[in-house]
Amino acid sequence: MNAPPSPLGAERTDASAAVLIGALVPLTRPGWAEAGRHLLAGLELAVREVNEAGGIVGRPLELVVRDTAADPRRAAAAVDELARLGVAALAGEYHSVVARVAAARADALGLPFLCSSAVLDTLTEHPTEYVARLAPAQSRGWRIYADFLLGAGHGRIAVAAESSVYWTSGARVLRDYLSPRGGSVVELDMRALAPTAVCDELADGHATALLLLVGHPEPAVSIVKAVRRDQRLAEIMIGAPAGQPEFAEWETSLGDDGAGIPFLLYLPERLGPLGARVETALRERLAEAPSFVAFEGYDTIVVLADVLRSHGTDRARTAESWPRVAVEGTRGQIRFSRVPGIGVWQWAWTPIQVVDRDPAEPGRFRILHTG
Structure with missing residues (x-):
C-alpha cells in the first residue's frame, strides 16, 4: 500500500x-x-x-x-x-x-x-x-551457472552483452570461472550488432552456447527469435543467467521459442x-x-x-x-x-537453481542444476 x-x-x-x-x-x-x-x-x-x-x-x-x-x-x-x-x-x-x-x-x-x-x-x-x-551475490550465482555450463558440455561461450556495470561484472565472473577450466568467453557487443549480425557471428565462430547479457524485452526477445529461426544455429544453446525467462511476459512474447533457455532461480527445490x-x-x-x-x-x-x-x-x-x-x-x-569481497551484510546461503521452461510444457520449470 x-x-x-x-x-x-x-x-x-x-x-x-x-x-x-x-x-x-x-x-x-x-x-x-x-x-x-x-x-x-x-x-x-x-x-x-x-x-x-x-x-x-x-x-x-x-x-x-x-x-x-x-x-x-x-x-x-x-x-x-x-x-x-x-x-x-x-x-x-x-x-x-x-x-x-x-x-x-x-x-x-x-x-x-x-x-x-x-x-x-x-x-x-x-x-x-x-x-x-x-x-x-552475482559471483556466487553466476559461478553456479558456469558450473552448469561445463557440466552440460558447454565450454565455448558467446555472450551478447550490453554495456553496464552489471553485465560487465557478469561476463567477468563467467570468464574467471571458465578460463582455468579450459573454457572461453567471447563477447558480442550489442551496441554495434543487430540480432541478425549476432547470428552471423555465431555461425562463423565455435561457440556452443549464447548467453543473453541484455535487457528485457529488448533486445533479448529479438535475439532469441533470430537465433531460433537461423538453421545454421540449430545446435546452439541459448542461456539467460540473469533470469529473463522466469516471468510470464517472456512466455507471452516468445511462446515455444522461449523454452529450453536455462536461467538462475533463487528458490529451493x-x-x-x-x-x-x-x-x-x-x-x-x-x-x-x-x-x-x-x-x-x-x-x-x-x-x-x-x-x-x-x-x-x-x-x-x-x-x-x-x-x-x-x-x-x-x-x-x-x-x-560478512562474505569476503562483499561490502554489505549478506544472506550467504540463498538457495540457487538453474532451471528452464520445459519445451513440452513451457509453463513448467525443469530443474537442471542445483548450487
Missing part, C-alpha cells in the same frame, strides 16, 4: 503512528516493471500479515512506495525524500545499477537499507553497517510450509505464478519486522542488528554475515 503524501521533513513520533518503510521498486519503463510488480506484491503481502498479527509492538507497518523506473538519479532522490519523511528503513529494488546508488546514498544518510533483489557484488564501494542484502502458504497467497494476489522476486519482497518485510520489534525504530540500532538476525523466511532461515 502507498502511504498518503506527508509534508517533507515530517517525523511520525506518536507511539500509535505507523512505522514507515520506504520501498524502492521499478514500476515503469525502462525499469523491468513486471519484476517490480512481483517485488511489490511480496512486500505488500508481508506488510498486511504483519499488521494482522499486531504490527510493530502495536503500531501499524506502512509502505511508502517510490517508483525508481531503473533510473539511478531518481532512486537517489527517492532515498533523500524517504529519509526526510522519517522512514525507519529502506526496502526493495531489483536493478543492480539502481540499488548501488541507493545503497551509497542510504549509507551516507545513516539509513538502514535491506536490498531485496539486486545481486551486484560491489553494491557499495566500501564496507557499510547500514546495508544488508537477501539476494545472492521444495518450499517449506511457510513458503507454500505464501506462494498460494502471492498467486492469488498476482493472478499468476509468483516469481522468486515476489518471495524476496515478502522475506524483506519479514526480516525488517523482526528487527523493528526487537530493537525499535532507531536507525543506528537497526543497522547494528543485522548480524543478530535469525528469521525463518519463505526459502529457509535467514542470517546475515
